[in-house]
Amino acid sequence: MKSVYIETTIPSFYHETREEAMFSAMRQWTREWWMEERQSYHCFTSDAVIHEIESGHHPEKMSKLGLLENVALLDITWEIEEIVEVYISNYLMPKDELGDALHLAIASYHKIDFLLTWNCKHLANANKRDHIRRINERLKLFTPELVTPLELTGV
8 A cells, every 4th residue: 555645735625615616626636535545545644734734823723633633643853854954955945944845855754655735836846856856866765756636536
């Protein structure tokens, strides 16, 4: 069974309240993956995701946290903190040590098959894949597939 790291945008879009067509579709695809496909994977998240949800001011905060209640947490080690520094210093990810670089470092370090996200600017972005792979190869790290729920559904 393959593994999935669930990044912050997944519980956020599961509980998305905006009704515009794009947001509605993303909510639907997220819920479809969660209800119909999730059981086909070993699912993981991290304290970084929990912290991001807890620290924000947004609707459905407790529901978002509840969605992750039974999802296993991956450790954040000092090695991961060093990986984050390399990502940031190589302009791979923005200079937020608790954001996208940390999620990618966790999934890479723990050799997770898929990093599931709706962040298509910094993570699930085809224009960044080669740069991510090059940096991870240099660090001798596994590179997870950076995907959206739509890519992991039977649609």
